[in-house]
Amino acid sequence: MATLTRTDVLKEAQTHYCPGCGHGITHRLVAEVINELGIRERTIGTAPVGCAVLMYDYLNCDMIECAHGRPPAVATGIKRMLPDRIVFTYQGDGDLAAIGTAETIHAANRGENITVIFVNNAIYGMTGGQMAPTTLTGMVSTTSQDGRGQHGEGPPLKVCELLSALDGVCYLERTAVSTPKDVNATKRAIKKAFQNQIDGRGFSLVEVLSMCPTDWKMSTAKAVSFVNDEMKKVFQLGVYKDTVS
Amino acid sequence: MANKILLKGNEVMSEAAIQAGCRFFAGYPITPQNEVPEYMSKRMPEVGGVFVQAESELAAINMVFGASATGTRCMTSSSSPGISLKQEGISYIAGAELPCVIANVQRGGPGLGNIRASQGDYFQAVKGGGHGDYHLIVLSPSTLPELYTLTMNAFDWADYYRNPVMILGDGILGQMAEPVEILPYEPILDLPKKDFVLDGCKGRQPRVVKTLVLKPADGLIAHNEHLQAKYKRIESELSLCEEYETADAEIFVSAFGITGRIAKGAVRLAREKGIAVGLIRPITLWPFPKEPFALAAETARQILVVEMNFGQMIEDVQLASKCACPVEFLGKGGGWYPTEEIILEKIESMAASSVSAAKGNK
Numbered sequence: 001m002a003t004l005t006r007t008d009v010l011k012e013a014q015t016h017y018c019p020g021c022g023h024g025i026t027h028r029l030v031a032e033v034i035n036e037l038g039i040r041e042r043t044i045g046t047a048p049v050g051c052a053v054l055m056y057d058y059l060n061c062d063m064i065e066c067a068h069g070r071p072p073a074v075a076t077g078i079k080r081m082l083p084d085r086i087v088f089t090y091q092g093d094g095d096l097a098a099i100g101t102a103e104t105i106h107a108a109n110r111g112e113n114i115t116v117i118f119v120n121n122a123i124y125g126m127t128g129g130q131m132a133p134t135t136l137t138g139m140v141s142t143t144s145q146d147g148r149g150q151h152g153e154g155p156p157l158k159v160c161e162l163l164s165a166l167d168g169v170c171y172l173e174r175t176a177v178s179t180p181k182d183v184n185a186t187k188r189a190i191k192k193a194f195q196n197q198i199d200g201r202g203f204s205l206v207e208v209l210s211m212c213p214t215d216w217k218m219s220t221a222k223a224v225s226f227v228n229d230e231m232k233k234v235f236q237l238g239v240y241k242d243t244v245s
Numbered sequence: 246m247a248n249k250i251l252l253k254g255n256e257v258m259s260e261a262a263i264q265a266g267c268r269f270f271a272g273y274p275i276t277p278q279n280e281v282p283e284y285m286s287k288r289m290p291e292v293g294g295v296f297v298q299a300e301s302e303l304a305a306i307n308m309v310f311g312a313s314a315t316g317t318r319c320m321t322s323s324s325s326p327g328i329s330l331k332q333e334g335i336s337y338i339a340g341a342e343l344p345c346v347i348a349n350v351q352r353g354g355p356g357l358g359n360i361r362a363s364q365g366d367y368f369q370a371v372k373g374g375g376h377g378d379y380h381l382i383v384l385s386p387s388t389l390p391e392l393y394t395l396t397m398n399a400f401d402w403a404d405y406y407r408n409p410v411m412i413l414g415d416g417i418l419g420q421m422a423e424p425v426e427i428l429p430y431e432p433i434l435d436l437p438k439k440d441f442v443l444d445g446c447k448g449r450q451p452r453v454v455k456t457l458v459l460k461p462a463d464g465l466i467a468h469n470e471h472l473q474a475k476y477k478r479i480e481s482e483l484s485l486c487e488e489y490e491t492a493d494a495e496i497f498v499s500a501f502g503i504t505g506r507i508a509k510g511a512v513r514l515a516r517e518k519g520i521a522v523g524l525i526r527p528i529t530l531w532p533f534p535k536e537p538f539a540l541a542a543e544t545a546r547q548i549l550v551v552e553m554n555f556g557q558m559i560e561d562v563q564l565a566s567k568c569a570c571p572v573e574f575l576g577k578g579g580g581w582y583p584t585e586e587i588i589l590e591k592i593e594s595m596a597a598s599s600v601s602a603a604k605g606n607k
Contacts, residue, residue, distance in 0.1 A: 041446055044444070056453045059451075060451055061451050063453045063455075066307065067310075073299070073303070073308050074310050080269065080297065081311075081312050082315050082444055082445075086445075102301055106304065
């Protein structure tokens with residue numbers, strides 16, 4: 001029987017994430033992949049602005065904290081100077097798909113050989129539940145109190161669909177962390193996204209649909225159902241681009 | 246002098262950076278600095294370096310942030326509107342104490358302004374520019390040989406103090422051509438080992454480069470006090486200016502950058518007419534060379550500040566001279582530049598007024 005132990009890539013630390021948040025699971029998956037690929041001592045991670053800004057408190061590897069939305073640019077500077085190191089960004093929806101849209105699209109289109117972990121929980125978590133670029137139509141947030149779409153907010157931005165049009169991109173997959181099966185699929189996708197970089201194949205991005213019970217104002221169980229029943233309908237899971245297989 | 250070649254200012258600055266070991270450059274097109282990214286795009290691959298044409302100034306400065314964290318000597322350049330965009334990243338780089346060089350080939354503002362030379366970004370450069378309490382080391386060359394030397398020095402000061410350094414040029418300096426001797430780089434300082442470098446934590450504890458300080462509660466105060474102590478140290482160690490004909494001067498002219506060069510010509514002409522006038526040309530704009538002004542103010546009848554703006558450095562001159570003598574101003578922004586004759590005329594009228602004032606006192 002398998003026992004669950006902490007991988008060495010995760011530090012011993014008390015989590016600051018809320019109960020039912022998906023970041024803890026995703027952090028662990030990134031750490032397990034780095035451990036299994038044996039790349040901890042040549043990995044440099046970038047932390048975003050948002051709930052995951054403190055990612056360096058948990059990950060036991062070199063890390064750099066970036067301005068909001070700029071991780072793909074910072075990662076470009078690092079990777080270009082250290083092409084044999086493994087460089088990843090870990091970004092939320094506000095960071096990657098709103099303030100950092102230009103950095104995301106252009107790093108992808110240049111085919112930067114980096115790995116992007118994109119956590120989509122359809123809300124600005126750290127600032128207290130404002131509308132994100134990925135907030136669902138009709139979804140209430142502190143800045144879309146009548147539900148998104150009533151006052152010219154537009155529909156949610158679909159990052160994998162958008163990036164799939166770019167020739168420079170190697171691999172795009174959307175997964176979730178709302179069921180054990182989804183967690184396993186996410187780990188497989190993250191591992192592939194890192195392996196692609198090790199193999200020098202270029203820009204890989206895994207979009208992870210994740211729970212935010214606190215800012216969704218739901219119980220942890222209900223938040224899981226919201227991902228499974230609502231988010232997956234709008235953000236369909238699957239591989240959007242794969243130039244490897 | 247075998248290696249003396251004719252280059253434009255923007256190319257001089259680029260080649261100096263290459264000679265100084267700059268191996269990463271990210272930039273974005275904007276006039277009048279386009280020759281910098283153009284030159285770098287060709288030269289960087291030749292020396293095994295990296296050139297990236299970024300999608301924006303924001304991206305360019307953040308690429309520099311990343312490259313600097315790897316221990317690479319790195320640089321970005323732009324002109325006024327683009328420098329405004331870079332301020333976010335400059336604040337982070339200053340806060341994280343990473344070395345880099347940023348060139349501002351100034352043009353007219355505010356807004357899109359025009360593409361003529363200007364010195365309207367003095368305040369932005371020396372007083373901060375981005376958010377938070379920080380300082381850039383700001384250098385102001387007035388000739389292309391000086392631009393060449395100062396650009397090489399900029400990389401040393403950036404590494405030595407772990408601080409971003411700005412070269413504050415302008416459209417004239419960037420676009421004009423002058424013969425420059427391409428001298429090999431020699432470090433001017435005993436440079437410290439870079440112990441902040443992120444290159445994977447093989448054989449050591451992981452490192453974090455960051456600017457967020459939440460814990461302990463007074464951690465950010467302590468970090469800021471550490472930065473301020475560094476700035477005090479830089480102020481005590483680094484202060485450069487050129488003094489010309491100041492020994493017996495009664496009128497002091499002060500101007501920086503290309504304006505300083507024109508003012509020097511005007512001082513020369515005024516001396517030929519027998520006027521006791523001298524020039525103080527600050528080369529470091531931050532730290533500002535205060536002492537020459539404090540000294541001058543003890544004997545000067547008047548000080549004249551000339552700038553291609555509506556009066557920015559004059560505030561530092563007034564502070565440094567402790568308002569001990571009258572400080573006059575000659576300048577305009579938006580594309581105006583002084584000639585030696587315009588400055589000479591002003592010097593002559595000041596000399597005449599101080600003579601009549603002296604007579605009146607008798």
